[in-house]
Amino acid sequence: MLEKKYIKLKLTGETKDEILQELVDVLDNGGALENKDEFLKVVKAREATSSTGLEEGIAIPHGKTKAVRKPAVAFGRSNGVDFNSLDGEPSKLFFMIAAPEDATDSHIETLSKLTNKLLDDEVREKLENAKTEDEILNILNEEKKEIINSSEKREGYVVAVTACPVGIAHTYMAADSLVNKGKELGVEIKVETNGSVGVKNELTAEDIKRATGVIVAADKTIDMDRFAGKKVIQVPVKQAIRAPKELIEKTLNGEGEIYKSSSNGKKEIQKNEKTGIYKHLMNGVSHMLPLVVCGGVLIALSIALSGIKAGSGADVTNPFFKSMLDLGVAAFGLMIPILSGYIAMSIADRPGLAPGLVGGALANTVGAGFLGGMVAGFAAGYIAKWVKSWNVPEGLKPIMPIFVIPLVSTSLVGVIMYFIGAPISGFMNMLTDVLKGMEAGSVFLALILGCMISFDMGGPINKVAFLFGSAMITQGVPTVMGPIAVAICIPPIGMGIATMMAPKNYEVGEREAGKAAFAMGLIGITEGAIPFAAADPFRVIPSIMVGSGVGAVIAAIGKVADHAPHGGPIVLPVVDNKLMFIIAIVVGSLISAIMVNILKKFKKQ
Incomplete structure (x- = not known):
């Protein structure tokens, strides 16, 4: 993703905006962007939430948008520009990350590996002194040294969550920073990432139960109710990058505030997290609710204002009310697919959405109703999760989330719904005969x-x-x-x-x-x-x-x-x-x- 054509050893911009424009031009000239103005707007919007200027002279501006043609990283050096960095020092090394809207797991992993190398003092020094573009590429392509635990194992277990609004840089840098520092200190630590490809290394109810404390380094909303009753330290995501040792030590020392759940109790939350079923189900229901409400109200109003006719039922003949009725019926038609799709997405992240939506649509087609939609959602989610776990050659990894997983999962869900449809038809005929008797x-x-x-x-x-x-x-x-x-x-x-x-x-x-x-x-x-x-x-x-x-x-x-x-x-x-x-x-x-x-x-x- 970082190629020679995306490297500019001498940036001439003297302000933050000039540097951003210069790096966007580098990406655009290299053919990575569909619309450079739109991409620049997204990058600036990200900067408005919090500066991507870190410490040690590093800045990682980034954006994820359909304005990106292919994932790429631009690198540039300057003599120092004020980038509102954490340490207040000028930024000299710039990595601009461009991720397309449909960036795959492998793309994000590659980008995170690249940016995580910047945590290494030796790598930063080499980048500052490199004379050519080839030297820059060689430095970044070197395998990162494995951190060896030089400390005795300490008591305590730390869990953490990292998340940033875009989820392609700071999320993974913060996670790496905490994990690396944990190894150095001899502390057992598990970090969940909430990035652009969904939740990875998810904390289980058992992890949370036995944790000494919790670190939440996030600049966006995450599920906090699961930490009810635990001591939690909440900080911006960049704090985990710059001060991982301080956060880990505070957690082990019992610092942090006990988190109070906004829902009905810690016991039930832990149970739900343990089974997972309730969480997945509620994800589908919460996304379905707006369709039920808007569709139901539109249908209700159209019928209420039109009336009922003996022998034929709802008598909606007025063109305006008929359009209102059709709109409500369309919303109701999406209800089951959305329920199914978001149940599946909760289980398998984004790769589960497509098979879940299709399974819900098939539930509508075969007349299986909302119960059939729930079956389709769980089937699609667990099938997609299973396919995601396949070990495939490196060459296939980029197309797994956008081609292989949806295709295999949707096909298998289609087979399941086909076998459900035939019995339903026979069962309906049998029930009708029973009622007639x-x-x-x-x-x-x-x-x-x-x-x-x-x-x-x-x-x-x-x-x-x-x-x-x-x-x-x-x-x-x-x-x-x-x-x-x-x-x-x-x-x-x-x-x-x-x-x-x-x-x-x-x-x-x-x-x-x-x-x-x-x-x-x-x-x-x-x-x-x-x-x-x-x-x-x-x-x-x-x-x-x-x-x-x-x-x-x-x-x-x-x-x-x-x-x-x-x-x-x-x-x-x-x-x-x-x-x-x-x-x-x-x-x-x-x-x-x-x-x-x-x-x-x-x-x-």
């Missing part, structure tokens, strides 16, 4: 239909129940659709009420989603409860099934009939026995809300 209008049939509607909310079981009720309307038996119309709205209304009754049981995002879910329930959009079911399926799904089942039974006993293939209070104008319809919804929703909050209370205890 039951007595229309019976309490038992209503109970079964109510539980089916709320089990997977838009998935195959839900669809069988809904289509069965819709078919019965055309046969002149609307009393089957009545209990279904009640069951349709209870999951979102129930979860909306639950978040209002016990807000401490839910995260801020979930409380906001609860308000949207309540509104969606009024319009008969069962999917409003999906984020809650995906985040906590073993408590939410049983609760909404019980509530929907009871509501459907009350509707059946009250001879409630619905003449439109839709549900929720919005169908009230085409419902027979309106009072029992409302009572069934209220009772079922309250049962769901109370039950889920009781179960969540037990979970806390």
